[in-house]
Amino acid sequence: MNFINNKDKVGSSIILLVALIYLNAAFDIPIIQVMGDEVFTARTLPIGLSILTIVTCLIQIFLPASGAADETISNAIAGFHWKPCLLLTGLMLLYSLSFKIVGFSIGTFLFLFIGFAILKEKRYLLSAAISSGVAVFMWVVLTQMFDIFLDSGSLYRLLAGA
Amino acid sequence: MLDGILQGLSTAFLPVNLMLLFVGCFAGTFIGMLPGLGPVSAIALMIPITYGFDPSSGLILMAGVYYGAVFGGSTSAILINAPGVSGAVATAFDGYPMAQRGEAGKALALAAYSSFAGGTIGAVFLLLFVPILAKLSLSFQSADYFALMVFGLSAITAFSGKGQVIKAVLMALLGLMLATVGEDPSGIQRFTFGITDLYDGISFLLLSMATFAIAEALMVVLRPSPPSKVASAGKPTFQTLGSMKLSKEEIKDVAPVVARSSVLGFFVGVLPGAGATIASFLAYGMERNLASAKQKLGFGKGSLRGLAAPETANNAASTGSFVPLLTLGIPGSATTAIMLGALLSYGVQPGPRLYIDHPAVFWSVIISMYLGNIILLILNLPLIPYISKLLAVPRQFLTPIILFLSLIGVYLVSFNTVDLFMMVVIGAIAVVFRVLNFPLAPLLLGFILGGMMEENLRRALLISDGSLEFLWQRPITATIIIITVATVLIPIVSSLRKTKGSRALDT
Numbered sequence: 001m002n003f004i005n006n007k008d009k010v011g012s013s014i015i016l017l018v019a020l021i022y023l024n025a026a027f028d029i030p031i032i033q034v035m036g037d038e039v040f041t042a043r044t045l046p047i048g049l050s051i052l053t054i055v056t057c058l059i060q061i062f063l064p065a066s067g068a069a070d071e072t073i074s075n076a077i078a079g080f081h082w083k084p085c086l087l088l089t090g091l092m093l094l095y096s097l098s099f100k101i102v103g104f105s106i107g108t109f110l111f112l113f114i115g116f117a118i119l120k121e122k123r124y125l126l127s128a129a130i131s132s133g134v135a136v137f138m139w140v141v142l143t144q145m146f147d148i149f150l151d152s153g154s155l156y157r158l159l160a161g162a
Numbered sequence: 163m164l165d166g167i168l169q170g171l172s173t174a175f176l177p178v179n180l181m182l183l184f185v186g187c188f189a190g191t192f193i194g195m196l197p198g199l200g201p202v203s204a205i206a207l208m209i210p211i212t213y214g215f216d217p218s219s220g221l222i223l224m225a226g227v228y229y230g231a232v233f234g235g236s237t238s239a240i241l242i243n244a245p246g247v248s249g250a251v252a253t254a255f256d257g258y259p260m261a262q263r264g265e266a267g268k269a270l271a272l273a274a275y276s277s278f279a280g281g282t283i284g285a286v287f288l289l290l291f292v293p294i295l296a297k298l299s300l301s302f303q304s305a306d307y308f309a310l311m312v313f314g315l316s317a318i319t320a321f322s323g324k325g326q327v328i329k330a331v332l333m334a335l336l337g338l339m340l341a342t343v344g345e346d347p348s349g350i351q352r353f354t355f356g357i358t359d360l361y362d363g364i365s366f367l368l369l370s371m372a373t374f375a376i377a378e379a380l381m382v383v384l385r386p387s388p389p390s391k392v393a394s395a396g397k398p399t400f401q402t403l404g405s406m407k408l409s410k411e412e413i414k415d416v417a418p419v420v421a422r423s424s425v426l427g428f429f430v431g432v433l434p435g436a437g438a439t440i441a442s443f444l445a446y447g448m449e450r451n452l453a454s455a456k457q458k459l460g461f462g463k464g465s466l467r468g469l470a471a472p473e474t475a476n477n478a479a480s481t482g483s484f485v486p487l488l489t490l491g492i493p494g495s496a497t498t499a500i501m502l503g504a505l506l507s508y509g510v511q512p513g514p515r516l517y518i519d520h521p522a523v524f525w526s527v528i529i530s531m532y533l534g535n536i537i538l539l540i541l542n543l544p545l546i547p548y549i550s551k552l553l554a555v556p557r558q559f560l561t562p563i564i565l566f567l568s569l570i571g572v573y574l575v576s577f578n579t580v581d582l583f584m585m586v587v588i589g590a591i592a593v594v595f596r597v598l599n600f601p602l603a604p605l606l607l608g609f610i611l612g613g614m615m616e617e618n619l620r621r622a623l624l625i626s627d628g629s630l631e632f633l634w635q636r637p638i639t640a641t642i643i644i645i646t647v648a649t650v651l652i653p654i655v656s657s658l659r660k661t662k663g664s665r666a667l668d669t
Contacts, residue, residue, distance in 0.1 A: 008329065011598035015332050022339055022353070029352050039628035040620045042350040046342050053335040060328045076597060079386035088383060089590050092376075092565060096582030099573070108566060115562025119383065130559060138570070148574065 005072045006065050016057035023050035087118045103153020108135040166517070170525020173218045174533060182215075182223040183530055187537045190230020195238045196560065200249075201231035201480075202496045202603075203375045207564075209367050209504050210571035217508040218523045222530040224501055229534040232438065232480050233277050233542060236473055240269045249438030249476040252446045256461065256468035263464060267406040270546050272466060273473045274539055275408070276420055280474035281535035283424035284431070284481030288528055291432075295489040296517040302490075304621035305632040309642040311615045314492040315608060316650045327653050329600045334608035340364055341612025347620065359580045366503040368572050368585050369609055373602045374496070375568040376589030379561050381596055406543065416470040419449055427475030431482025438476035438483075438495075445475030481531060487512055488524065492611070496603035499610045 003009050026046035065071065095111045102110065112131035121127050142148045173179060186208070193204040204227050212220035235250035240257035253273065260269035302310070315334045343353045344363025354360040423445040430441040449471040450461050461468045486492045491513030493499035505512050510520055517524050572581050592602055626632040634640040 007598045011329065011595065011600045012332065014594075014598075015336060018336070019339070025353055025355075030350055032348065032350060040623045042346040042348060042352055045616050045619070046339070046352065049335060049339050049342070053332065053339065056328060056332055056335065060332065063328075073598070076599070080384050080597075081386065082384070085380050085384040085593070088380065088562070088565065089586060092569060092586040092589075093583065095569065096579050096586060099579045099582065108570075111566055112562050115565065116558055119558035119561060121556075121558045134563060134566070142574070 002072075005074055007071055007073055007076060009061055009065065010073060012057045012060040016054060016061070019050045019053035019057060022046065023054070026050055084118050084120075088115060091115060091118065099153075100151060101154050103156050104150040105135050105139050106153065106156070108138065166521035166525045167529075169522045170527075170529050173522045173526035174222065174529040179219055179222045179526070179530070180533070182219055183226040183534055184537055184541070186223040186226020187230040187534055187541055190227035190232075191234040191237070191538070191542060192230075193227070194231030194234025196234075200235060200378075201228050202370075202500060203378050204228070204231040205497060205500050205504075206367075206370045206375050207567055207571060209370070209500070210574045212504065213507070213575055217505065217510045217520070218526045220504060220508060221501065221523065221527045224504065225527060225530050226534045226537070228480060228497060228501075229277075229281065229477070229531070229538055232476060233274070233538055236273045236277070236476075237270060237542075237546070240273060240469075241266060249442050249479070250472075251439070252442040252472035253469060253476075255446065255472075256463070256465045257473075259462070259464035260469065264404050265464070267404040267546070268408065269464075269469060271406040271543060272408060272416070272469055274542050274546075276416070276423075276470045276473035277477040278535050278539045279420045280424045280427055280477035281481055281538075282532065283421070284428045284478035285528065285532040285535070287425075287428045287478075288481055288484060288531070292485060292488050292524075292528065293517060295485065296514045299490050299514040300518075302514065302638065303636065304618040304625065305636060305639045306642065307490075308615060308618040308622050309633065309639045309646065310490055310492055311611045311618065313642050313646040313649070314486070315604070315611060316646045326599075326601060327650075330604045331650075333595070333600055333602065334604035337605040337608025337610075338612045338615070340369065340605075341609045342616070347617055359578065359584075364584070364609075365572070365576065365581065366507070366610060367575055368581055369588060370500050370503065370606055371568045371572055372585045372588035373592040373606060376565060376585065377592035377596055377602065379564045379568070380589065380593050382557065383561055384593065384597075406546070412466055416466050419467045419470045420474045422448065422452075423471045423474035424478045427478030428482040430475070431479030432485045438479040441475040441479035441482075442472035445471040477535075484527070484531070488516060488527070489514060491516070491614070493607060496606055499603075499607045503610050 023046075026043055029041075029043045029046065031041050031043060091111060091114055095107055099107050109131045112134055113127050116127040116131070117124075139150065143150055174183075189208070190201070190204050193207065194200060205224050208224055208227050212223055215223070232249060236253045236257070239250040239254035240261050243254050243258040257269045257273065260266065316331075341363070343360055344351070345361060346352050351361060426445050426448060427438075427441040430444060431438065446468060449467050450458060453461065453467060457465070457467065480497075483493075483495045483498050487498040487502055491502070491511065493502045502512055510516065510523060569582050569585065572585055573579070595602060595605075622632045623629075626635070632639065633643055
């Protein structure tokens with residue numbers, strides 16, 4: 001069984017790495033010696049948790065792998081549609097980073113329109129209608145019905161001279 | 163108790179709460195029908211909406227969504243053989259064959275009646291057991307609570323399925339680690355790395371939306387659809403729904419099945435971590451074993467008993483999972499974990515004091531669960547032909563809208579775009595863990611229980627002057643600890659034995 005092709009081993013190794021970083025950071029937690037706090041400090045649980053996690057990860061890593069085909073990463077990801085998934089993740093990051101610039105309405109319209117296109121929707125007019133419909137509907141509900149302030153974006157303010 | 167029930171009744175029957183329950187059941191049915199989205203995602207999507215509500219109304223909406231999503235999952239399982247939730251997998255065994263032979267209407271009606279019966283019997287049990295358990299747990303101390311939380315986490319990992327025990331333990335530990343980010347109970351910053359947005363810790367809503375709503379939606383895009391489902395997704399294979407009526411003989415035949423499965427489902431649901439999926443499979447297995455040789459042949463080919471058993475059990479289990487939440491403040495499933503998080507954010511601490519301090523919340527939730535069953539029956543039976551058309555909404559439109567609703571849901575609570583960024587990153591990490599087949603529910607449970615667990619451990623250690631004796635000093639604590647150790651060790655030992663046995667056979 002190839003170690004780097006085994007789901008359990010790779011997953012446990014990732015968590016082991018996280019636990020080691022966490023343990024290292026746990027030693028940097030400042031301790032304030034308040035009376036009675038010596039028994040249990042801000043470090044106690046994090047250190048205990050990281051040790052437990054490291055031990056559990058090592059058990060999982062050193063346990064013999066069953067060798068079943070469905071435990072291999074190559075089998076698990078066979079046929080996966082990575083491109084649209086990565087593009088949608090990138091689109092979400094872009095939406096969160098540009099939210100203050102383009103504002104709710106334009107940002108939402110663009111997010112949905114591009115999202116539909118990523119998932120291979122070719123009827124662009126229908127996509128535009130649904131995107132604008134959802135953006136306007138949500139804007140009306142949130143701002144007019146629930147009285148929630150939604151940022152119109154610095155771009156809009158610049159263009160509108162507001 | 164009677165005062166509390168009356169208070170709960172008046173709260174549950176407020177027009178606004180009845181409307182919320184109605185909306186919740188409808189929205190839940192719709193979301194639950196979408197393959198890939200289950201009750202957890204449905205409730206996570208509702209949390210931002212409920213932040214402005216009072217606790218009773220918020221929980222009533224979520225209870226409606228929960229029931230609706232469980233039923234919605236069964237609808238897609240019956241109509242297109244694509245269970246929207248894992249608890250509905252066993253429903254598809256006999257529900258889909260019924261739909262294929264032109265009895266989709268009857269299958270959906272039987273699912274609705276069975277769900278109603280399971281939910282009703284479950285609600286009666288809840289009414290009987292919750293006050294007793296709540297009174298009993300009033301005598302609990304910090305040490306007992308700490309032991310109970312460890313038990314809750316260990317039970318969840320123990321029920322996590324074949325070969326998943328250690329992975330579930332790791333995910334629960336990861337959740338506990340994430341819970342320590344931010345200010346500790348004594349006011350010291352931990353793992354914030356100077357980032358001010360982390361001072362208050364990671365938001366529970368952000369984590370639940372990222373790990374369930376976003377990760378689920380991305381997994382739907384990522385996974386190739388199985389060939390059989392590609393053909394049927396969005397295009398139900400049945401031509402007509404057919405009659406929705408059940409004959410007297412059919413009702414007589416399934417009545418004992420419903421009664422048995424309700425009791426089994428409820429008690430399985432009470433166990434932390436067991437939940438609707440295990441309950442539905444156990445009920446299906448039990449009925450198959452109890453059936454005559456002739457009836458047994460019908461299982462998997464459209465048996466009414468095979469459909470009624472899992473459908474009843476999963477609804478009764480959904481009700482049962484509220485017992486540990488309402489009495490001990492410990493969630494028994496990912497869904498109730500999200501509800502616990504929501505309750506905490508309303509400023510309501512679930513547990514034995516909930517029964518005394520917030521009787522209106524406590525009783526109105528229990529009463530609303532029963533009302534939810536009635537509404538589901540009234541709403542779903544006549545609307546089934548129309549609701550089933552929702553399955554035809556193209557996925558390329560649905561997925562971006564779900565992602566947008568998840569993002570905006572978190573933004574509307576914090577108004578902080580950094581939260582959106584963090585959510586996407588956590589969602590992407592959650593997808594990696596999903597691909598590696600690491601369960602995410604223990605992560606969420608560990609995260610939610612982390613704060614309470616640390617608080618109780620701290621208190622217990624301070625009382626016992628740093629000694630670990632508190633773990634076996636009180637009989638209640640010692641009993642819970644022994645059960646916990648057994649719960650963890652039994653599946654590990656049995657899986658190690660199996661591995662050893664299979665290796666011995668190989669050589």
